[in-house]
Amino acid sequence: MSPEIRRDYLLERYAIFAPSRGRRPSDFKVVSASEQDNSRCPFCPGKEDQTPMATYVLLEEDGKIKVTRDEEGKARVTGWLVRAFPNLYPAFSSELSQLTVPPEGVPVPESAYGYHEVLVESPIHNQHFWLAPERQTQLVLRAVLDRVESFSKDGKVRAIMPFRNHGREAGASLSHAHTQIVASSFVPPILAQEDQVFSSGRSLSSVASKEELSDRHIYSNDQYVAFASWAGVTPYSFMIVPRQQSPTPVGIDLKPLSDVLRKTLGALHDILNDPPFNLVWHISPLPWSEHPKFHWHIEVYPKLSIWAGYELGSGTYINVVTPESAAQYLKAAVEKGS
Ligand SMILES: [Zn+2]
Ligand SMILES: [Zn+2]
Numbered sequence: 120m121s122p123e124i125r126r127d128y129l130l131e132r133y134a135i136f137a138p139s140r141g142r143r144p145s146d147f148k149v150v151s152a153s154e155q156d157n158s159r160c161p162f163c164p165g166k167e168d169q170t171p172m173a174t175y176v177l178l179e180e181d182g183k184i185k186v187t188r189d190e191e192g193k194a195r196v197t198g199w200l201v202r203a204f205p206n207l208y209p210a211f212s213s214e215l216s217q218l219t220v221p222p223e224g225v226p227v228p229e230s231a232y233g234y235h236e237v238l239v240e241s242p243i244h245n246q247h248f249w250l251a252p253e254r255q256t257q258l259v260l261r262a263v264l265d266r267v268e269s270f271s272k273d274g275k276v277r278a279i280m281p282f283r284n285h286g287r288e289a290g291a292s293l294s295h296a297h298t299q300i301v302a303s304s305f306v307p308p309i310l311a312q313e314d315q316v317f318s319s320g321r322s323l324s325s326v327a328s329k330e331e332l333s334d335r336h337i338y339s340n341d342q343y344v345a346f347a348s349w350a351g352v353t354p355y356s357f358m359i360v361p362r363q364q365s366p367t368p369v370g371i372d373l374k375p376l377s378d379v380l381r382k383t384l385g386a387l388h389d390i391l392n393d394p395p396f397n398l399v400w401h402i403s404p405l406p407w408s409e410h411p412k413f414h415w416h417i418e419v420y421p422k423l424s425i426w427a428g429y430e431l432g433s434g435t436y437i438n439v440v441t442p443e444s445a446a447q448y449l450k451a452a453v454e455k456g457s
Contacts, residue, residue, distance in 0.1 A: 120136070120138060120441070122135055122136060122137040123135070123136050124435075125349055125350035126350055127348075127349075127350045128321075128323070128326050128348070128349060128350070129312065129313050129316045129317075129321065129323075130309065130312050130313065130316075131312070132350070132352065132434065132435075132436075133350065133434075133435045133436070134350040134351060134352050134435070134436045134437075134438050135435060135436070135437045135438065136438055136439075136441050137437055137438070137439060138439050138440060138441055138444070142354070142439055142440050142444070143448070144355075144390040144391050144448050147354070147391060147394070147423050149391050149392045149393070149394045149395075149423070150392075151392055151393040152285050152286025152287070152288070152289070152291075152294075152393050152394060152395040152396075153245050153247070153286075153294065153393055154245075154294035155245065157244040157245075157294075157295065160244055160293065160294070160295050161293070162237075162239045162244075162293060162295035162297060163242070163244055163295060164197065164198075164199075164242045165197075167189075167195035167196070167197060167202075168195060170204050170207070170237075171204045171205045171207065172188075172189035172190075172191070172195070172204060173188055173189040173195065173196060173199075173202050173203060173204045174188055174189075174203055174204055174205065174236065174266075175188055175201075175202070175203040175238075175262065175265065175266060175269075176188055176189070176196045176199045176201070176202050176203075177199065177200045177201040177202075177258055177261070177262055178196065178198050178199050178200055179200060184200075184258065186265070189204075199242065200241070200242065200255070200258055201238065201239065201240060201241070201258050201259055201262040202238075202239045203236050203237065203238040203239070203262060203266055203300075204236065204237060205234070205235065205236055205237075206235040206236060206237050206299065209234075209235035210231065210235050210301060211231045211232060211233030211234060211235050211301055211302070211303045211305075212231065212232070212233070212234075212235070213232065213233065213234055213273075215230045215231075215232060218230060229305075231303065231305070232275055232303065232304040232305075233270075233275075233276060233301065233302045233303035233304055233305070234270055234273075234276075234300070234301070234302040235299065235300070235301050235302075236266060236299065236300045237297050237298075237299055238259070238262055238263060238266065238281075238297060238298045238299070238300060239295060239296070239297050240255075240259045240296040240297055240298060241255055241259075241296050243296075244294070244295050244296070245294075245295075245296065246296050247285065247296045248260075248296065248298075248380070249380055249381050249384035249385055249388070250385070250388070251296075253377060253381070256377045256380070256381055257373045257374065257377050259298070260373045260376055260377055260380075261373055263281050263298060263300065263400075264368060264369050264370075264371070264373075266281075266300050267279050267281065267300065267302075267367070267368075267369055267402065268369045270300070270302035271302075271367075271369070271405055271406075271407070273302070275304045276302045276303065276304060276405055277303065277304050277305065277306050277404055277405050278302070278303050278305065278306045278307060278310055278402075278404050278405065279300065279301070279302045279303075279402055279405070280300070280301050280302075280303075280307070280310070280399060280400060280401075280402065281298055281299070281300045281399075281400040281402075282298070282299055282300075282301070282397065282398060282399045282400065283297075283298045283299070283396075283397065283398040283399075284299070284397055285395055285396050285397070285398070286393075286394070286395025286396070286422065287395065288395040288422045289395035289396055289397050289422040290397070291395075306404045309401075310401060310402075310403075310404055311404065313401060313413070314403065314404055314410055314413055317410075317412045317413045317414055318410070318412055318413075320412070322364070322414070323360050323364065323414040323416060324360075324362060324363070324364050324414065326360070327344040327346070327360040327362060328344070328362075330344060330346035330349075331344045331346070333346070334443045334446060334447070335347040335348075335349060335442045335443055335446045336446060336450065337357060337383055337386070337446050337449045337450050337453060338379060338382050338383055338386075338449075338450065338453045339379075340375050340378050340379055341362075341375065342361055342362055342363070342372070342375035342376070342379075343359055343360065343361055343362065343375055343376065343378075343379040344359075344360050344362060345357055345358070345359045345360075345379055345382075345383045346358060346360075346442075346446065347442035347443070347445045347446035347449065348418070348442055349442060350442075351438060351442050351445070352420070352436035352438060353420045353421055353422065353423060353424060353436070353438065354421060354423045354424060354438055354439060354440035354445060355387060355391065355394075355421040355423065355440060355445045355448075355449065356418070356419060356420045356421060356442075356445075357383065357418075357419050357442075357445070357446075357449065358416055358417065358418050358419075359379055359380070359383065359416060359417040359418075359419070360414070360416045361376075361414075361415065361416065364412070364414040365414070365415060366402070366403030366407040366410050366411060366412075366413040366414075366415060367402050367403055367407045367415055368400070368402065368415050380417075382453045382456065383419070383449065383453065384398075384419070385452075385453075385456055386449045386450075386452035386453045386456060387419070387421060387449065387452075389452045389455075389456060390448050390449065390452045391421065391423070394421050394422065394423060395421070395422040396419055396420060396421040396422055397419070397420045397422065398417060398418070398419045398420075399417070399418050399420075400415070400416075400417055401415060401416050401417070401418060402415045403415060424437075424438070424439065
């Protein structure tokens, strides 16, 4: 195949497919992104004092799931199933100090107002949410959406992005299973561009129904379609799109989402030996009622290549695996796993 350029479904972003030879998953030399050694892990049970106070805790009491949090002056809540707390090194903060005014002629920074939380997905160090028992996967999704809903009530917050860095190469500084959530008064440009495209009438529902019939299709259930992105910027990247358009996932039925995430991330894990990856939730800017056409979705970017000079300098990404080839392996692994 000779190299070809493809434009993203939504963004002014391009990928160049330059597969030099038929790259199979086994051609990527991947070291498993999970780490077994948890001796110094501050997210493991018993180390609650090593993190900031939990803002949200799920635990089981008398056979029922209960939401609680740590309280000032009291011992940290133990026996938790999911636990969220502010990131020790936040990118956004709701407690801002005065910014230093720069000399004249120098750009003036704005305060990075918002929240940056860590959500520990399980008391078990390596129990990543797609590999956990189904009930735990759903508890993690519930916790993520509860936190998203809670941040959405701060009138200064304009964008909320949950994301997952899996493995050191994908930016995870701690290996314990965790998701992060950033809520900011700033709307990141990718969300703003997607919002503009959705407002102009572009429909991800029609993209999803076409991709479902294409050779990029990976897996579908009655509510979601997963497919390798037509112009994916990393090898094996894919999208999970709800069939029904909505600006936000808050309030959805968790079971079908749990199903599609478990199947697709499980397949990625199986064919590439637990590769590092990033996962992001693209949710509408706030207030959601003013962005009725935004179509929330999830994007997954395996970390199998390095964005180097050409990528960083041009905003155009060279990808050595076509989405058609990636989908073929992922789809086969989903079918084998189920
Ligand atoms: Zn741990
Ligand atoms: Zn997106």
